[in-house]
Amino acid sequence: RGTKKQIQLFCCALWVIWGSRNQLVHERKFRSGRDLSHKIQSYLIELEGVREKKLTSTPVRSQGQGGVELRESIQFDAAFDISNSRSTLGIVARDQNGEIKVSKSTLHFNVSSPFVAEAYACLEATKLGINMGLDSVTIMGDSKTIINKCRMTIRDKSILGAIIEDT
Structure with missing residues (x-):
């Protein structure tokens, strides 16, 4: 005490x-x-x-039919340790005003590449949005490869495709 x-x-x-x-x-x-x-x-x-110091952030704006609207967002990123085959991911969920509602970090073992690490981060971000009960959310990451694979309509038969399909 x-x-x-x-x-x-x-x-x-x-x-x-x-x-x-x-x-x-x-x-x-x-x-x-x-x-x-x-x-x-x-x-x-x-x-x-x-x-x-008060944390400040810019709310995510999306173009809807009625113009610009504020919406929830989930941002994710991953770091990869090649020598130990592990990754750490970080996720931040914000409300319409840009206020942080949830932050999460996870350690994954036996990860084969930085792309797999980013795919796991995307999967966890998607699961977080579902668990938060969000109907519409903007999910943002910095891996163009993962984002492009998520947008593909053709089934990807790689390990990344298997992880992304879970999202």
Whole structure:
């Protein structure tokens, strides 16, 4: 039990110490107590700055029959680690005003390529929209290959096609 600030300090210190321990074990990289203390302090200052700064975003506009309308959007992206065959994906869902409603990140193992990573991210973004009960949503990603394959009417027989077909 403690104040919110004490709990935040404890969690941040634990996170930094654990990360330092992992670096020592896996990379043989040693960090002094002074370095750890500076990292904790700078991270807490950064968190305070984030709290003070209001996040802003531009709402997604789509062309409807009545002109420009605001709508919900889901943005996705993936990062691929070729040496470990794994990927991390991030998804952010926003309402009509651009406010973040849901954010999600997932780690996938045994991923064969960055294209497969992006396909999984697209699949997860689609599932999120369905689970949120959205009737109409704009799903955005930065992989032109995946977006083009999603728009194809011909069945793609590759691994990407199998993942995209699930969407």
